[in-house]
Amino acid sequence: MDFILNDDQRIIQKTVREFAEKEIAPVAPIYDKSHEFPWDVIKKLADLNFLGILIPEKYGGAGLDYLSYTIVIEEISRYDASIGVTLAAHNSLGIGHIYAAGNEKQRRKYVTRLAKGEILGAWALTEPGAGSDAAGIETTAVKDGNEWVLNGTKRFITNGSICGTVVVMAKTDPSKGAHGISAFIVEKDTPGFIIGRQEEKLGLNASDTSELILDDCRIPKENLLGKEGEGFIDTMRLLDTGRIGIAAMALGIAKGALEESIKYSKERVAFGHPISEFQAIQWKIADMATEIEASRLLTFRAAFLKDQGGNVTKEAAMAKLFSSESGIRACSEAVQILGGYGYTKDFPVERYFRDVRLCAIGEGTSEIQRLVIARQILGLKR
Numbered sequence: 001m002d003f004i005l006n007d008d009q010r011i012i013q014k015t016v017r018e019f020a021e022k023e024i025a026p027v028a029p030i031y032d033k034s035h036e037f038p039w040d041v042i043k044k045l046a047d048l049n050f051l052g053i054l055i056p057e058k059y060g061g062a063g064l065d066y067l068s069y070t071i072v073i074e075e076i077s078r079y080d081a082s083i084g085v086t087l088a089a090h091n092s093l094g095i096g097h098i099y100a101a102g103n104e105k106q107r108r109k110y111v112t113r114l115a116k117g118e119i120l121g122a123w124a125l126t127e128p129g130a131g132s133d134a135a136g137i138e139t140t141a142v143k144d145g146n147e148w149v150l151n152g153t154k155r156f157i158t159n160g161s162i163c164g165t166v167v168v169m170a171k172t173d174p175s176k177g178a179h180g181i182s183a184f185i186v187e188k189d190t191p192g193f194i195i196g197r198q199e200e201k202l203g204l205n206a207s208d209t210s211e212l213i214l215d216d217c218r219i220p221k222e223n224l225l226g227k228e229g230e231g232f233i234d235t236m237r238l239l240d241t242g243r244i245g246i247a248a249m250a251l252g253i254a255k256g257a258l259e260e261s262i263k264y265s266k267e268r269v270a271f272g273h274p275i276s277e278f279q280a281i282q283w284k285i286a287d288m289a290t291e292i293e294a295s296r297l298l299t300f301r302a303a304f305l306k307d308q309g310g311n312v313t314k315e316a317a318m319a320k321l322f323s324s325e326s327g328i329r330a331c332s333e334a335v336q337i338l339g340g341y342g343y344t345k346d347f348p349v350e351r352y353f354r355d356v357r358l359c360a361i362g363e364g365t366s367e368i369q370r371l372v373i374a375r376q377i378l379g380l381k382r
C-alpha cells in the first residue's frame with residue numbers, strides 16, 4: 001500500500017488547502033454565528049468542480065478517485081465542517097446514490113446538474129422513529145398507474161430545505177422488511193414535498209438539517225432509483241463511502257484543533273514560560289498528533305482500498321469510528337489547552353468542539369460502527 005500522494009492528488013490537496021485558507025477560514029465564524037447557508041462558498045466550490053468530485057467528466061464531474069475525495073473533505077473541514085458535511089452529503093449520498101444505482105436517463109437528467117453544482121443533492125433515510133434501525137422506516141411508496149405516491153416524514157436531512165433533488169428511501173413492500181425498501185428521486189418542487197422544521201443544532205450551524213414531509217407526493221414511475229426492493233441494499237453499499245467522508249471530516253476538524261493548540265501553547269505564557277514547555281501540555285499535543293496520524297492512516301486506507309474496487313465495509317466503519325472518537329478527544333483537549341479562551345468564541349476551537357460531535361452520530365453512530373465491525377470480523381449477517 002502506497003500512501004504517497006501522486007502528483008494529481010498533491011495538486012488537489014494544495015488547491016483545496018489554499019482555497020480553504022483564503023475563502024473559508026475568514027467567513028466560517030461569521031456563518032457559524034448567523035446560521036446562514038454559505039451559498040457564496042458553495043458556488044466557488046462548484047467552480048472548482050468539487051460538487052461532482054467522484055463523478056466522471058462525461059456527466060459533468062471531476063472524475064477523481066476516493067483518496068482525492070477524502071483529501072478534499074479533510075482540507076475543507078479543517079476550516080469549516082459545516083461546508084465539509086454539506087459537500088460530503090451532496091457528493092457521496094445525494095449524487096452518489098443516483099450515479100451508482102441510476103440508469104443512463106437518470107444520470108443524464110440529474111447527475112449532470114448535481115455534479116456541476118447547479119442544484120444541491122440530499123439523501124433521506126432517517127425518520128423520527130427510525131435512525132440506527134434503518135430498516136424500520138415507515139415511509140411508503142405505492143404504485144398508482146404511471147406514478148408512485150409517497151407518504152411519510154424524514155428527519156435530520158442534510159441539505160433538505162435547499163436541495164434540488166432528494167433521494168428518498170420508502171417501503172414498497174412492507175411485508176419484506178429491508179428487502180421491501182426502494183429508493184426514489186424526488187424533485188424539490190413536486191406537489192406534496194413539504195419542508196418541515198429546521199433543526200436547531202449543537203454545531204454545524206451553517207449546514208442545513210431539515211425535516212421533509214411527503215404528503216401524497218406523486219412522482220413519475222421512472223423516478224424509481226435502482227431495482228424495486230433493492231434501495232436498502234444499495235444504501236448499505238453507499239454508506240461505506242459516506243463513512244469515509246465523515247472520517248475525513250473528523251480528521252480535518254481534529255487537525256484544526258491541533259494546529260490551533262500548537263500555535264496558542266507557544267504564545268501563551270504562564271508562570272514565566274510558554275505553556276508549550278509544560279509536560280502536561282506536551283503530552284496532550286503528542287496524543288492528539290498521534291491519534292490524528294492513526295485516523296489519517298485508517299481513512300486513507302479505506303479510501304485506497306475503495307479505489308482498488310474492494311469491499312470496505314469494515315475498513316470504512318473502523319476509519320469512521322476511530323477518527324470521530326479521537327477527533328472528539330482532540331477538540332476537547334484543544335479547549336483545555338486554550339483554558340478560558342478555549343471556551344469562548346474568540347478562538348475557533350469552541351466551534352470545532354461542537355462541530356466534531358456529529359461525526360460519532362451521523363451515517364451510523366459509534367455503537368453501530370462497532371456492530372458493523374464485529375459482524376464483519378465474526379462473519380455474522382448484517
Ligand SMILES: Cc1cc2nc3c(=O)[nH]c(=O)nc-3n(C[C@H](O)[C@H](O)[C@H](O)COP(=O)(O)OP(=O)(O)OC[C@H]3O[C@@H](n4cnc5c(N)ncnc54)[C@H](O)[C@@H]3O)c2cc1C
Nearest residue numbers: 123124125126130131132156157158361362363364365367
Ligand atoms: C446533523 C445531522 C445530519 C444528518 N444528516 C442525515 C442525512 O442527510 N440523511 C439521513 O438519512 N440521516 C441523517 N442524519 C441522521 C443520522 O444518520 C441519525 O441521527 C443516526 O443514524 C442515529 O439515528 P437516531 O438519531 O435515530 O438515533 P437512534 O437510532 O435512536 O439511537 C439512539 C442511541 O441508541 C444507540 N443504539 C441504537 N441501536 C443500537 C444497537 N442495536 N446497539 C447499540 N446501540 C444502539 C445509538 O448508538 C444511539 O446512541 C443526520 C443527523 C444529524 C444529527
